[in-house]
Amino acid sequence: MRIKRQRRQSRRSRSSFGVGVKLKYLTKSPNQTKKMGEILAKEILKTKQQESAFVLGLEGDLGGGKTTFLQGFARGLGIKEKILSPTFIIMRKFRMGPKRSLGGWRAGWSPIRQPADQFLNLYHIDCYRIKKTKEILELGFKEVISQPPNIIAIEWADRIRKILPKYILILKFKFIKKNKREIIVQYKND
Numbered sequence: 001m002r003i004k005r006q007r008r009q010s011r012r013s014r015s016s017f018g019v020g021v022k023l024k025y026l027t028k029s030p031n032q033t034k035k036m037g038e039i040l041a042k043e044i045l046k047t048k049q050q051e052s053a054f055v056l057g058l059e060g061d062l063g064g065g066k067t068t069f070l071q072g073f074a075r076g077l078g079i080k081e082k083i084l085s086p087t088f089i090i091m092r093k094f095r096m097g098p099k100r101s102l103g104g105w106r107a108g109w110s111p112i113r114q115p116a117d118q119f120l121n122l123y124h125i126d127c128y129r130i131k132k133t134k135e136i137l138e139l140g141f142k143e144v145i146s147q148p149p150n151i152i153a154i155e156w157a158d159r160i161r162k163i164l165p166k167y168i169l170i171l172k173f174k175f176i177k178k179n180k181r182e183i184i185v186q187y188k189n190d
């Protein structure tokens with residue numbers, strides 16, 4: 001990935017989504033941000049199935065690149081439909097494409113487990129317009145985040161902090177200048 005990683009703020013854990021690991025990136029175009037989303041999606045597809053959904057919280061500036069990032073993220077999951085900034089729709093479900101084979105071998109010569117059926121759905125949730133946490137709960141949020149085949153990407157996740165799961169990958173988007181965005185990635189468990 002040519003996206004510049006500014007600095008490593010804490011020691012990398014052995015797991016690719018190690019709790020407490022905080023990484024800072026700088027992207028210089030919307031395409032770079034999409035590419036970063038695509039790479040992250042492919043990394044998530046390699047992970048083992050957990051007891052609940054994989055949840056991603058996107059926070060930070062309006063126009064910071066959250067939706068742009070998710071467009072690349074969806075592409076990485078094999079989704080052909082375009083991710084949009086929903087005007088009235090708060091939650092949208094996308095079925096992942098069948099062609100998600102990662103192929104080849106992982107470093108260390110262990111064969112890659114075919115992740116094809118591990119994750120099935122991407123839920124895109126945008127909390128920008130919600131006034132109360134309850135609005136999200138009424139859409140069946142608890143059920144959706146409890147199901148292992150789901151990947152949930154929540155824009156403005158900080159607005160529903162009270163109901164977020166314990167384990168969550170947080171991405172913070174900061175507007176630097178016209179085409180530059182800072183993206184901080186952190187895996188949390190609190």
Ligand code: ADP
Pocket residue numbers: 027028029030031032033060061062063064065066067068069085155173178179180181
């Ligand atoms: P958000 O969902 O965080 O409100 P969007 O992704 O909808 O933000 O909008 C980001 C806007 O900024 C888009 O118009 C995009 O083309 C533009 N942009 C410019 N540079 C970047 C960059 N490096 N990363 C992401 N978006 C960028």
Ligand code: MG
Pocket residue numbers: 066067068085155
């Ligand atoms: Mg958005």
